[in-house]
Structures are given as structure tokens and as C-alpha cells.
Amino acid sequence: MAVNGDSPMPLLKKLGGLIAIILGFLITASGYRYGSTEFLTLGIVFIALGLVFLVLMIVRRNQGRHV
Template identity: 55%
Template sequence: MVASTGDGHFLLVKKLGGLFAIIIGCLLTAVGVTFEYTSTTTIGIAFLVLGAVLLTLKIIRRNQGSPLG
């Protein structure tokens, strides 16, 4: 269960970047839908997808050495 320290900063960047992208994506999507801006809504959805992908990659990387899988 001990994580290697070599990838610690990179995984932290993925985690914080993913969370930041999801927050920005939610805000942009909400603004785009409220004011009917198609481009803002599209950019917001793209940020949501980017954040989800970054967090998914972090979770997959963390669980690679798991004895359960």
C-alpha cells in the first residue's frame, strides 16, 4: 500500500488538475446553459471530460499494484 515517491508530484498534479478542470467545467457549462451560449457549454463539457479522464488515469495508476485485481 506504500506509494512510490517518484510519481508523487505527477499524481498530485493529475488529481488537482482533474478537480480544477471539473470545477471549471461545471461553472462554464452552467453559464453556457443559463445564457444559451453553445460555445461556452461545449468548452465546459470538454473541461468536465478532461477532469474525469485525469482522475480516472490517476485512479487506474494507483490501483495497478492492487492485489484485488
């Protein structure tokens, strides 16, 4: 199932990051549309969480490589 390694965790983290970013954009857009500061903040938190997941995946993948 997993390309690199025995566990499917990297794939789940990638999908989780992408889903969090998409969900964050949708929540942020609805918060902007209806003027809700809470939804805007929640959407930005989801976007940041998704970006953190994806950046950590890239950093972990490139940890053993030297440029």
C-alpha cells in the same frame, strides 16, 4: 511533498483534474444561462478532461493490485 514517490506529479494531476471539473461546471452553467452552445460544449470538454485525469490516476494507482 508527495506521499507516494519522489515527484509531486500525482498531486498536480489530482488538482488539475479537480480544477478542470470545477471550471467545466462553471463554464457549462454560464453557457446554459446565456444560451451559448459553444460554452456548453467547452464546459463538457473540461468536465470530461478532469474525469479522465482522475480515472487515470486511480487506474495507475491500482495497476499493481489484484482484487
